[in-house]
Amino acid sequence: MNEHLKVLRSLTPCFYIKRGDQASIIGGVIEFIKELQQVLQALESKKQRKSLSPSPSRSTPKSLLLPAKPNCSAVGLETVGEIGACCNSPLADVEARISGSNVVLKIVCRRIPGQIIKIISVLERFSFEVLHLNISSMEDTVLYSFVVKIGLECQLSLEELAVEVQQSFFSDPVFLNQI
Structure with a gap:
């Protein structure tokens, strides 16, 4: 053993x-x-989303490929006593949930140079303190797992946090041209 x-x-x-x-x-x-x-x-x-969605023609403007608003919804997680929110888009899947006195934030996305800095910037802007960060990658996909402490000045809900992190992916013009 x-x-x-x-x-x-x-x-x-x-x-x-x-x-x-x-x-x-x-x-x-x-x-x-x-x-x-x-x-x-x-x-x-x-993979399933890619296989189900028709590939856009080259004449389609890139702005029409982006959702007007990411698909965001509050969800109850399976574990009793934990509440969370998720926000998914073609760029990234974001999940935020309460765990004890902290927030666990998980993001699955394509590998984007500099994206982690943007995510940390969003967290700091809204008074979250990064306690732990784990980065797992496989080929061009990355899982960022954060444990963040909620600051006293923070007025953001979990849903708003998920949306704000999601929006950080829409601010990269180089990446947007790739989708």
């Missing part, structure tokens, strides 16, 4: 495992697998 735990620990990024005891290793591996499952689901839904 110890040998298997060593293998699990070696396959899991170090920030998932806080201590070296068996429970911490197994708990960290479970969290890592959950995040990988979320990345997989996001990639599958993105």
Whole structure:
């Protein structure tokens, strides 16, 4: 069993495992697998959206390809006691949920140079403090997982936070020309 735990620990990024005891290793591996499952689901839904949507012709202006307003809605998460919001668009899927006294923010998007700076800028502008950031990537898709502390001056709801982070993707003209 110890040998298997060593293998699990070696396959899991170090920030998932806080201590070296068996429970911490197994708990960290479970969290890592959950995040990988979320990345997989996001990639599958993105693939499905691409296969269902007709490819735009070259004569279609880029501005018509963007949604007038991202598809945003409040959702109740499966875990009791947690509430959250999501905001999805062709550019990125954003989920914000309360976890204890913090907010967990997860963003799945294409790899965009400099985008992480824009997201952190949005968080700081609305008085959120980044406590933890995890970046997982696979090919050209990235999962940003933030744990942020809510500042005393913050007046934003989870829905508004998700929309503001989503809007940071619409401000990049280089990226918008690629879609």
